[in-house]
Amino acid sequence: MAHEIRNPLASISGAAQVIRTGGLDEAGEARMIDMIINQSRRASDIIEGYLEVARSGKAREESEIRLDMLIRGVVEGARNSYARNVEIRLHPMPETTIRGREQRLLQVFENLLRNSAEALDSSSEGRIEIELVHRDDRVRVTLRDNGPGMPPETLARASEPFFTTKELGTGLGLYVARRVAEEHGGSVSFSAVEGGGLSVTVDLPENGAGE
Known part of the structure; x- marks a missing residue:
């Protein structure tokens, strides 16, 4: 370190x-x-x-969180800092309340959005689309970018701790996102976008991880 x-x-x-x-x-x-x-x-x-x-991963106190507002806040912060040159498209998002730990979930979406924005750094037409949908008692947030994407062998290891293909990367951002999602009873998955790019889906339960 x-x-x-x-x-x-x-x-x-x-x-x-x-x-x-x-x-x-x-x-x-x-x-x-x-x-x-x-x-x-x-x-x-x-x-x-x-x-x-x-960290031990011990359960922390949960509260009700407006996930749609949290995501909008993350996007606004990105537009004013590291994603100034990236077009971020927010699909219409329904009002979505879930149980969870707000600061931890902020980490998830900040890390994922930053990762996508950095992948688009050299693109003059970089674009990230964000969509939030309800399915049964689950909430899914998907981020799709039109960057270079990842080869299959990199996709398979994307959220491993300390694994990175970036010259100055730590290999921890995607790992932290996955770990926090799992703390909440959810998951983070990665897939290639046809024509180039990366799709990242965060799947979370509406009612928190439970005990």
């Missing part, structure tokens, strides 16, 4: 020193600031990922 944290901290320190010396134009300074923000987030993700692996 120390080695993984040292890399983003070194980048933050270097960028801060460059800014301090002056001589940068506005665009150059903005790039350094973006680097500091991104590397700070990366360090935070690494720490949170290791904490997640260490």
